[in-house]
Amino acid sequence: MGFSLIPKEEQFFDLFDKQAAVITTAAACFKELAAGAKFDDAGIERMKDIEHQCDEITHDIIDRLNRSFITPFDREDIYELAHELDDLVDMMFSVSKRMRLYKLEGNNPELVKFTELIGQSVRCLAKALGSLRHSKVHKPILVCCIEINRLENEGDHLRDQVIGDLFDKASDPIMVIKWKEIFEGVETCLDIAEDVSNIIESILVKNA
Amino acid sequence: MGFSLIPKEEQFFDLFDKQAAVITTAAACFKELAAGAKFDDAGIERMKDIEHQCDEITHDIIDRLNRSFITPFDREDIYELAHELDDLVDMMFSVSKRMRLYKLEGNNPELVKFTELIGQSVRCLAKALGSLRHSKVHKPILVCCIEINRLENEGDHLRDQVIGDLFDKASDPIMVIKWKEIFEGVETCLDIAEDVSNIIESILVKNA
Amino acid sequence: MGFSLIPKEEQFFDLFDKQAAVITTAAACFKELAAGAKFDDAGIERMKDIEHQCDEITHDIIDRLNRSFITPFDREDIYELAHELDDLVDMMFSVSKRMRLYKLEGNNPELVKFTELIGQSVRCLAKALGSLRHSKVHKPILVCCIEINRLENEGDHLRDQVIGDLFDKASDPIMVIKWKEIFEGVETCLDIAEDVSNIIESILVKNA
Numbered sequence: 356m357g358f359s360l361i362p363k364e365e366q367f368f369d370l371f372d373k374q375a376a377v378i379t380t381a382a383a384c385f386k387e388l389a390a391g392a393k394f395d396d397a398g399i400e401r402m403k404d405i406e407h408q409c410d411e412i413t414h415d416i417i418d419r420l421n422r423s424f425i426t427p428f429d430r431e432d433i434y435e436l437a438h439e440l441d442d443l444v445d446m447m448f449s450v451s452k453r454m455r456l457y458k459l460e461g462n463n464p465e466l467v468k469f470t471e472l473i474g475q476s477v478r479c480l481a482k483a484l485g486s487l488r489h490s491k492v493h494k495p496i497l498v499c500c501i502e503i504n505r506l507e508n509e510g511d512h513l514r515d516q517v518i519g520d521l522f523d524k525a526s527d528p529i530m531v532i533k534w535k536e537i538f539e540g541v542e543t544c545l546d547i548a549e550d551v552s553n554i555i556e557s558i559l560v561k562n563a
Numbered sequence: 564m565g566f567s568l569i570p571k572e573e574q575f576f577d578l579f580d581k582q583a584a585v586i587t588t589a590a591a592c593f594k595e596l597a598a599g600a601k602f603d604d605a606g607i608e609r610m611k612d613i614e615h616q617c618d619e620i621t622h623d624i625i626d627r628l629n630r631s632f633i634t635p636f637d638r639e640d641i642y643e644l645a646h647e648l649d650d651l652v653d654m655m656f657s658v659s660k661r662m663r664l665y666k667l668e669g670n671n672p673e674l675v676k677f678t679e680l681i682g683q684s685v686r687c688l689a690k691a692l693g694s695l696r697h698s699k700v701h702k703p704i705l706v707c708c709i710e711i712n713r714l715e716n717e718g719d720h721l722r723d724q725v726i727g728d729l730f731d732k733a734s735d736p737i738m739v740i741k742w743k744e745i746f747e748g749v750e751t752c753l754d755i756a757e758d759v760s761n762i763i764e765s766i767l768v769k770n771a
Numbered sequence: 772m773g774f775s776l777i778p779k780e781e782q783f784f785d786l787f788d789k790q791a792a793v794i795t796t797a798a799a800c801f802k803e804l805a806a807g808a809k810f811d812d813a814g815i816e817r818m819k820d821i822e823h824q825c826d827e828i829t830h831d832i833i834d835r836l837n838r839s840f841i842t843p844f845d846r847e848d849i850y851e852l853a854h855e856l857d858d859l860v861d862m863m864f865s866v867s868k869r870m871r872l873y874k875l876e877g878n879n880p881e882l883v884k885f886t887e888l889i890g891q892s893v894r895c896l897a898k899a900l901g902s903l904r905h906s907k908v909h910k911p912i913l914v915c916c917i918e919i920n921r922l923e924n925e926g927d928h929l930r931d932q933v934i935g936d937l938f939d940k941a942s943d944p945i946m947v948i949k950w951k952e953i954f955e956g957v958e959t960c961l962d963i964a965e966d967v968s969n970i971i972e973s974i975l976v977k978n979a
Contacts, residue, residue, distance in 0.1 A: 418695075419769040456727045519872045528736035528944035535948075560837040629976040664935045736944035740951075 368488045375438050375481035377409045382477040386470035387448045392456035392462040406448040413441040427557050428490075428531040433534045436554050440480075443547045447473070450540040457533040465517045469510065471539040476506045476548040483555050493559050510545035514538050527550040572635040574670045576696045578624045582648050583689035585617045585771070590685040595676035600661035600670040601676045614656040621649040636698075636766050644762050647686075650753045658748035665741040673725045677718065677749040684756040691763050700765050711760040718753035722746050780843040784904045786832045790856050791897035793825045798893040801863045802886035808878040810870035822864040829857040844906075844974050852970050858897075859963045863889070866956035873949040885926065885957040892922045894966040899971050909975050919968040921975045926961035930954050 373524060388398045416437040420426065427473055483499035490496065517538050527532045590612060596606045626718050628634065634641055643658040691707035698704070733739045782798070798823060804814045832853040836842065842849055899915035933954050941947045 417765065418768060421765055422771075452723065456723055457730060515868065517873055522873060522945065522949070525945050528948065529730065529733050529739065531945060531948060532736065532739065533730070557833065557837055560834060563838075581816065625973065626976060629973055630979075660931065664931055665938060737938065737941050737947060740947060741938070 357373060360534055364425060365488075366419065367416070367427050367433060370412060370419070370486065371440075371484045373469045374409065374412045374437065375417070375484045376413060376446055377405060378429070378440060378477050379481050381409065381444045381447050382474045383403045384469070384475050385451065386467070387451075388454075389450060389470040390462070392460050394459070396398075396455075399451055399455055401452045402448045406444050409444040413437050427487075428562060430559050432554055436551065439540055439547055439554065440552045442550070443477075443544060446540060446544050448549060450537060452473065452535060453533075453540065457537075458532060459537065465513065466541065467514060469538070469544075472506050472513070473509050473541065473544045473548070476503050476545055479503045479506075480548055480551055483552065487555070487558065490562055493563075496555060496559060500552040500556050503548050506543045506548040510542050514542040570573070572633060573696075574627065575635050575641060578620060579644070579648075579692045579695065582617065582620045582624070582645065583692045585613060585620060585690050586652055586685050589617065589652045589655050590614045590678070590682045593659060594682050596662075597674050597678040598658060598670070600668050602659055602667070607659055607663055608631060610656045610659045613615070614652050614719070617645060617649055619654040619743065620709075622725065635695075636770060640762055640766050641662060641770075644759065644766075647755055647759045651685075651752060654748060654752050654755060658752075661748065662739075665743060665745070667745065673721065676748065677746070677752075679684060680709045680714050680718050680721070681749065681756070682712050685712075686754055687711050688756055688759055691760065695763070695766065697766060698729070698770055701771075704763060705725060708760040708764050711756050713751045715757040718750045721752040759761050773851055780841060781904075782835065783832070783843050783849060786828060786835070787856075787900045789854070790825065790828045790853065791900045793821060793828060793898050794856060794860055794893050796862045797821045797825065797863050798886070798890045799822050801867060802883070802890050804870075805886040806878070806880050807875050810867055810875070812871075815867055816872055818867045820877065820932065822860050825857055825860040829853050829946060838932040842948075843903075844978060848977075849971055850976050852967065853918070855967045855970065859893075859960060859967070861953070861962060862956060862960050869949075869953060869956065875949060875953065879900045881929065882953065882957065884929060885954070885960075888926050888929070889957065889960045889964070892961055894917050895919045895922075896964055897968055903971070904972065906975060906978055909979075912975060917974050919964050923961045923965040926958050930958040948974060969973060 367399055378561075380495070384398075384401055388394050388402070418433065418435055420430060479499040479502045483496045483503075486492070486496045486499075518535055521534055521538075589610070592606075592609055596602050596610070603740040627644065628641055628645075650654060687710045691711075692706045693699070694704045694707075726743055728741055729739055729746075797818070799815050800814075804810050804818070831852065836849055873938075886972075892976075895915040895918045899912045899919075901910070902912045929966060934951055936949055937950055
């Protein structure tokens with residue numbers, strides 16, 4: 356299937372650009388909360404607003420998908436893409452809520468580092484999504500995908516190191532339970548970004 | 564694709580009605596066990612029987628699906644619907660088994676409240692499934708879907724409140740581990756019901 | 772769709788044989804590490820190499836799938852099959868890494884037992900995958916699938932027993948957290964094997 360420029364198809368690209376913009380905002384807000392030790396009610400409320408915006412765009416994409424006969428690439432891939440991007444914002448929101456629920460201080464250097472990795476990954480993701488319109492030009496998209504995979508690997512190592520430390524120094528099991536969940540949560544954000552990157556790569560192959 | 568009344572297709576609706584009936588029984592039994600502090604061998608055996616019945620119906624649906632050329636709605640949606648409904652019963656069974664394994668008393672007011680929310684959600688689900696035969700009449704189905712989403716939100720808040728309390732009052736980390744898992748399990752039941760509701764909504768849109 | 776013998780289709784069967792061989796190696800290595808208390812750097816490195824080999828074969832299958840017009844069975848089933856098999860090796864690798872991270876001794880009799888169950892399940896899986904070439908002959912494949920399901924059930928019981936013991940004897944919550952995760956991890960390996968078996972069964976039905 357080729358990439359035509361029928362306006363109807365263009366609308367999918369516009370919606371993915373909108374979703375990419377919301378995810379970028381979510382990652383920036385998440386990093387700000389982590390760096391500023393601000394997982395307070397106001398901070399959670401901001402994350403919630405962003406999560407809600409993302410929900411609406413996701414809903415728009417699925418709705419349009421269900422009503423469209425012609426799509427710029429495989430129906431199933433559009434569906435997966437929209438849902439995984441939504442999951443990514445949900446996960447950042449979810450971790451933020453748990454930080455507050457567990458009354459954990461932000462300003463934890465490893466947590467800040469993780470939100471930076473997520474920020475970098477999301478930046479690559481937004482770039483790759485934006486380039487899907489011109490998906491015949493593979494090179495710049497693939498460069499983004501490789502970087503997203505590298506960041507996921509870096510996150511894997513960081514999580515293992517942090518969780519190893521947590522258990523080695525463990526005096527309070529309650530703190531182990533709390534922080535283990537938080538660090539597995541932020542690493543999952545990088546996993547989801549990698550899932551999105553895999554979907555994008557398979558779209559490229561199919562449309563080669 | 565329209566909704567014809569070919570008997571072969573009708574059989575799918577009959578099977579989903581059967582599955583809805585089993586899930587209703589599962590939710591009633593689950594609530595009874597929670598309210599009566601009865602996660603004993605006899606109670607678990609009852610849940611197991613119900614779970615087994617649900618397995619058989621799910622298997623029937625998938626088997627029929629694999630053998631059918633014509634289906635009342637998208638093959639993929641029927642598949643997802645049957646599996647998610649099966650997952651819902653599996654989850655109730657799973658939580659019940661963990662209650663016994665962890666030697667936890669039922670009669671916990673928040674657990675009872677959760678089984679009530681699940682009961683309400685399942686009632687809406689059964690109604691929505693039963694209305695799929697007449698899926699051109701969207702309104703009553705959508706009312707059910709909205710209520711299922713509302714119940715999932717209520718469950719989210721309840722889980723956060725219960726888990727927050729658990730950690731605030733935590734003296735025994737072992738009890739925290741046990742109850743945290745139980746409450747995340749019951750909330751997952753409401754999440755699965757919401758997933759089913761989302762599938763039903765997308766079926767409506769595709770057949771509009 | 773029938774099973775033709777076009778070489779292009781044969782290549783999928785060859786790749787699944789290769790994937791089956793790698794999974795067999797992974798299960799053997801995993802069992803050896805568990806039996807020999809050797810979750811040390813060298814052991815993890817061996818698991819990592821195997822996981823990497825599996826990644827490459829999975830990538831080959833998906834790539835070939837995206838480029839093929841004709842496939843020996845449903846595109847979606849090939850995709851799911853390759854991914855679930857990859858997940859199985861990932862899970863064994865993941866549990867191995869956690870054993871080292873948590874500085875847990877292997878030589879735990881229940882862990883050894885689990886790696887034996889996984890070994891048996893993987894043997895059945897390899898046999899079933901190898902028989903897909905001759906998928907008109909259902910009987911030997913179904914015998915494998917039934918055995919895989921039986922092994923998953925055995926694993927379920929073993930996990931419940933081990934986790935029950937863990938909590939009954941719990942003095943150190945940190946050890947409960949560590950071992951609970953390990954035993955849920957090994958049980959998940961058997962779950963994934965069962966998922967693969969279910970996909971194989973549905974391939975049989977569709978091609979009956």
